[in-house]
Amino acid sequence: MSIPNNPACQNCKDRFSSIFCKADHNNLEQIDAAKVCSAYKKGQVIFHEGAYPFGVFCINDGKIKLSHSGDDGREQIVRLVKAGDIMGYKALLSNERYTATATALEDSSICFIPKDLFLSILQKDASLSFEMMRILSSELRKAELKITHLAQKPVRERLAETLLFIRETYGLEEDGSTLNVRLSREEIANLVGTATESAIRLLSEFKKDGMIELDGKKIRLLDVPEIIRTANLHD
Amino acid sequence: MSIPNNPACQNCKDRFSSIFCKADHNNLEQIDAAKVCSAYKKGQVIFHEGAYPFGVFCINDGKIKLSHSGDDGREQIVRLVKAGDIMGYKALLSNERYTATATALEDSSICFIPKDLFLSILQKDASLSFEMMRILSSELRKAELKITHLAQKPVRERLAETLLFIRETYGLEEDGSTLNVRLSREEIANLVGTATESAIRLLSEFKKDGMIELDGKKIRLLDVPEIIRTANLHD
DNA sequence: GGGATACAATGACATGTATCAAGGCAAAAA
DNA sequence: TTTTTGCCTTGATACATGTCATTGTATCCC
Structure with missing residues (x-):
């Protein structure tokens, strides 16, 4: 399935560009202790549309696509994810099931951060939650632009x-x-x-x-x- | 232009359904003191795509459409806003210009909350910022569903x-x-x-x-x- | 290697939708 | 009232794009 290998968050090559760059040092240590890092092969599914989220995923290395599957089975890719990005936060925050399926576009190394820890740190760490809001706003902006272009171009x-x-x-x-x-x-x-x-x-x-x-x-x-x-x- | 009338947030009929229902009482008082409520006529523009945001708007009464204008001038409505909703937060949080224009669909009463106050309360009040994330997540989910449907239906x-x-x-x-x-x-x-x-x-x-x-x-x-x-x- | 499988490419065709144009209707203005 | 203006409505037409079918071409596996 997937081979665990646990590189430390403190040395993660993306620690300055990811959402966690703003996180408090203590919190980063907690995350590091609790996270589980796994390897995924190209084509492997990380999570499935309709499933319940138990945490967020942070890409250590690799590339992922997030896609909805329409009624007729055709898929619509809604986001491309790269190293340093996180995914699965939307379902977690709105406390709903995943609305998209995450599939590895190439062999990838992905860390998993448990729900409770992530949410509790989000409660304590204002700059982390602010960063989270910035990410969400930016994704929403992109999505709305895409809607306009799909409708008009x-x-x-x-x-x-x-x-x-x-x-x-x-x-x-x-x-x-x-x-x-x-x-x-x-x-x-x-x-x-x-x-x-x-x-x-x-x-x-x-x-x-x-x-x-x-x-x-x-x-x-x-x-x-x-x-x-x-x-x-x-x- | 617009006639100010300042109903107290503490008595706002939407105070239990809006984002502020989770806000701390002290913070609500601060917002109440700083906010400015104005009346807008049907068809009037509340803010324009491309302008810089100076705060967020909270709908006291009325209905608003948020729309992008495409290259060819045709507009795409990206959101419908109702009493109790807030708008203009996306630009504020990502620190960019408005990407949409807000226009009153009928005569409306809208409160304005200054940027600095809103952001500072967001820093202090974890449950408010959590609520903000929930709203953003939910909007993003809707937007992605719309993308899929535009592409496939x-x-x-x-x-x-x-x-x-x-x-x-x-x-x-x-x-x-x-x-x-x-x-x-x-x-x-x-x-x-x-x-x-x-x-x-x-x-x-x-x-x-x-x-x-x-x-x-x-x-x-x-x-x-x-x-x-x-x-x-x-x- | 050679079959099998998945993917890429191209052609023919059908059709959903946009566009253009003209007319109708109703509310507002003169 | 008549005129004007802004929408709504309908028809005719063209075109972009989806669908179906076929062939070509890699890639994988036994």
């Missing part, structure tokens, strides 16, 4: 926007142009909110127009300014 | 869903079937995320099918179970 623009979003989230490889994640065409489509075939067709167009280069699941962004123009980003 | 289903959403938010009139708000066809379309003409056409269909009754801007829900079925709600 054609697929072509949304695909271009999605490529830029992936770059922002996961960055580029050493060559400075290849997106640093491998997604299937279907996953890209589920991120854009369109049919797989449409995503494929438009990616081919983008390639023909010299905006991108395709090599299997590798995507190189050749002409970012043109992609930005295609995305029609004035917002 | 046809307009017909989304319109049915929107009618149910309006009922949930603003409730019904005394007759037990008329939606307790007057929205233009354009506003309904901007809530659904479709063209005005499409919304009109589908409303006519719903009427023909006996699900609803239309009388100007009044909408009566005649057959709620059938509307639920049309909305295809299994989620």
